[in-house]
Amino acid sequence: MTENAEYIKSISNLLVARYPNGARAYIRTYGCQQNVSDGEKMKGFALQMGYTLTDSADDADFVLYNTCAVRENAEDRVFGNLGALKHNKEKNPGMIIAICGCMVQQEHIAQKIKQSYPHVDLIFGTHLLGEFPRLVFEVLSNAKRVLDLSEQQTDIPENLPVKREGTLKAWIPIMYGCDNFCTYCIVPYVRGREKSRKSEHIVKEFTELVHQGYKEITLLGQNVNSYGKGLEENITFPQLLDKLATIPGDFRIRFMTSHPKDATHELIDVMQKHDKICKHFHLPVQCGSDEILKRMNRHYDTTQYLELIDYARSKMPDISFTSDIIVGFPGETRKDFEGTLELIKRVEYDSLYTFIYSPRVGTIAASMPDPISAQEKSAWFRELLDVQNKIGPKRLKKYEGNTYRVLVESKAKEDGCVTGRTDTNMVVNIPGGEELIGQFVTVKIKHARNCALDGELVIGAAGK
Ligand code: SF4
Secondary structure: OOHHHHHHHHHHHHHHHHOOOOEEEEEEEOOOHHHHHHHHHHHHHHHHHOEEEOOOHHHOOEEEEEEOOOOHHHHHHHHHHHHHHHHHHHHOOOOEEEEEEOOOOOHHHHHHHHHHOOOOOEEEOOOOHHHHHHHHHHHHHHOOOEEEOOOOOOOOOOOOOOOOOOOOEEEEEOEEOOOOOOOOOOHHHHHOOOEEOOHHHHHHHHHHHHHOOOOEEEEEOOOHHHOOOOOOOOOOHHHHHHHHHOOOOOOEEEEEOOOOOOOOHHHHHHHHHOOOEOOEEEOOOEOOOHHHHHHOOOOOOHHHHHHHHHHHHHHOOOOEEEEEEEEOOOOOOHHHHHHHHHHHHHHOOOEEEEEEOOOOOOOOHHHOOOOOOHHHHHHHHHHHHHHHHHHHHHHHHOOOOOEEEEEEEEEOOOOOEEEEEOOOOOEEEEEOOHHHOOOEEEEEEEEEOOOOEEEEEOOOOOOO
């Protein structure tokens, strides 16, 4: 029996004794898909331990917040929720309150929680996912607080239990960590150095998901393009993608997140080669000023970035691009910002994830001079949204009259309609019943609204 299996068995015995009517766990994840994927594994462990999952902290005997550190407001929300749990503990003294993830991997945050939130029993970092049963057992059996931010893991733990959110779309992390140290980003400090999973484990997990009927599988990594670095086997991300796309079955593949400095023509060629690879490329540019890109330590300039965009469009004219933009990086001038406006007009993204710069303790940019006022940054931010809000609908218009292959995901808000996405990740509403959910259907687009498309089913024809 594995060590984890031993801990899990002991925990379930303790729970049966402590909660004869059953114990409930509430696991809440904040942040990116990688965190969601970690959360699915901790839910898998909780079920094996004998907890049932609840979606309310108020009737839980075990509460776990799986946190994010990318922006300050995410952290503030967690502190607020942690504070509120003090009352739950007064009503249910035997309950366990735990917190993990990127936010607490920051030593100063972990110490703050240890000192200021005595009702929190367990604080553990991002490198201890595979040791979750040991940590819970220590708290449950010794009734003592545990704080563990160690990074002693060598290999990525495999074959962890997973309680996936749905039965249609699934996430597969292919690597963890990041070596890029963009000057504004906390991720390398909280997620550690890049580690890739062996491709045999990824192919096995992927094939199992296809056999279980999953229709859309997203490959995850902070920088999927550097997949394979440090592995004994000589494999790159385009080669892994090529391998997965040849697996038999009716599914499609997405991937995120790509770093432009490592995105290659080979990757774009593999995307073009396989219909199963979605023609959507999320390629965070962050800024349209070469001077600022240098100070962000992004290792590409706008010329290199636009060359990638143009190459991809020469191979796949209908490819969809989305990106991340940071407005108000320390020292950014009006001229730099106008560079960003010019770039988004040049690329014409289908949509953008836009943020006002948020200083993160411990990052290089946090100590850079930052003369531009918050008001001015907000004004630039609104200006950027105004520009993008004209581009998005214009891009959507191009879908009208064409037919597309759509994966139907759920009931739509409108009665008698269902909703799904094209492989370019556009939302489509279609008249039709719930029996269509989980199917790939062909849809003719009738009308483009601001952020979604209206279409009708086309029986017997193949769409784009
Ligand atoms: S590539 Fe840059 S922005 Fe992305 S996770 Fe790594 S350090 Fe952060």
